[in-house]
Amino acid sequence: MALKKFLKYLVFVMLITALGFLYSFSSARNHQKKVSEISIEFEQGNNNFLTHLMVNKLLIQNEETVKNRTKSKLNLYGLENKVLKNPYVESATVFLTIGGQLKTVIKQRVPVARVIVKNDSYYVDKQGVKVPLSNNYSVRVLLVSGVKNDKEINEILPLISFILGDNFLQKEIVGIEKSDVNEYQFAVRSGDYKIDFGNLTEVDVKFKKLKAFYNKAFEDKTIQNYKAINLKYHNQVVCTK
Structure with a gap:
């Protein structure tokens, strides 16, 4: 009985030793494999x-x-x-x-805007990370001017995200300019007029007003009569001819 136990133990030890040898051999061969x-x-x-x-x-x-x-x-x-x-x-x-x-x-990285400063220009992605311009590839994105530092870039990112998340606004708005009094003005694709957006309060309300105005102005073809569209005033759109 004791002999059987000893033999079983011996076989077990030999098996473990053999497996250990095979693993070491395989591992050594694997480490010596070259990048093909x-x-x-x-x-x-x-x-x-x-x-x-x-x-x-x-x-x-x-x-x-x-x-x-x-x-x-x-x-x-x-x-x-x-x-x-x-x-x-x-x-x-x-x-x-x-x-x-x-x-x-x-x-x-996916740029969402191109920031233009005095002697420089660069992209920013949705996290606000700066991405240098490339000689290899150019991206058509929103042009942003008037921002001076990373803090101001991060402040404008939600506005950019809102515009890019709307199919109409994404096609219509081509540029954003920040003023010294923290107000924003948009350049648009459909004409030479500017949109005075004001500060970054009630963003969704202002865009709803803009879309309602556009629906009427495009329908009666009066959009080209305006030089500026002002969204800063509560519950109204003020236009300048």
Whole structure:
């Protein structure tokens, strides 16, 4: 009886030892596997700030390409952080497949406005993150002027989101200008007139007034008679000819 127990124990130990050896052997072989291919995927979207070639140049380790490098010498965390530092990248994942393919999945930033200042111009995305202009790609977005700092950019983001969330307003309003007294004026697509929006109070009420006015003005074709449309006054739209 004692002998049977001993034999069972011996078989168990030998099995564990064999499995441990096989795992170590397999792990060692896996670490010595080389990167066979670099695959770059961009998540769905219309932005083309980055090209496959540009991302390939980011996937450099110790000034050398990672292709044909062994897995053991690969710093995936470092490569991922390098890609994430690119100003056009919102999120990125870098990982190795079982077959030895180095895969990079990238989501590019989506600009919602272009901010124009004295000697500079840049995009901002929906989080207010600044995105530099690109020689590779240009985006048609709202033009914003008069904002001086990050705080003022963050203050105007809800207004931009409201405009972009409405199909009509998104097509009609092409520019926003902030004045020194924290009031806003819109440039529009349908004419040379300006819309005086006032401050950022009762935003939804003001846009409802504007849409109601537009319905009438477009219907009777009088919209081109106006030089300015003022939404600042309560329950009324004041127009200047």
